[in-house]
Amino acid sequence: MKRRLTVHFPRESVHLPITYRLAVDFDIAAKILRAQIAPNQSGTMVVELSGDIDELDAAELWMERQGLRLDRVPGEIRIDPEHCIDCGICASICPSGALRFESASQRLRFDAPRCLVCEQCIPSCPLEAISLVLES
Template structure:
């Protein structure tokens, strides 16, 4: 099972090797999608957890005990097709190739199943046609 979560670390927990502990203690793989981490600051990670549902739930419970706030990431990327000018700038920053340009029509294609909601495309769009929903 896969579960995408946002982890918020208090500044005293940033040095903790969380992804190592998830793998070693809970047999849960973690794919870091987005990270905003700095010493002595509250930090955030958007992580995709992969493993058995019971192991993922145990890992989430453990993180809560470590004062790490875990929230389900349920946002999705939304593209306003009326505003989009099909410039393709977003395709250059998309790490999963969820955003591509059709080679014949040069129209933007969005493959939602590939999107990991890293949000790198949002600030790249010159006409602000890309956003997230909640």
């Protein structure tokens, strides 16, 4: 099973070897999708965790006990093909490359598995063709 989380590190926790502990103690593979963590400052990391569901639950509980705040990615990004005009504005600000403009075909391409659900693309769309669809 896979889960995407945003992990918020308080100043006193940035030194913790989180991904190492996840691998060794919980047999969880942690794929860091984006991180902004500086020594002696707070930080944020978007990570995709893969492993057994019980181990994922235990790992999340352990991280919270280490003083980390966890946010699950709330849903997925959807693009309405009826409203999208393939302008590519959203692709220019997409940090993961999930949205990309193919100049040869003059079309916007969306690679959903690469999407971080950071929502930066939503306000960039002039026609409001991009939305966050929440999980039920």
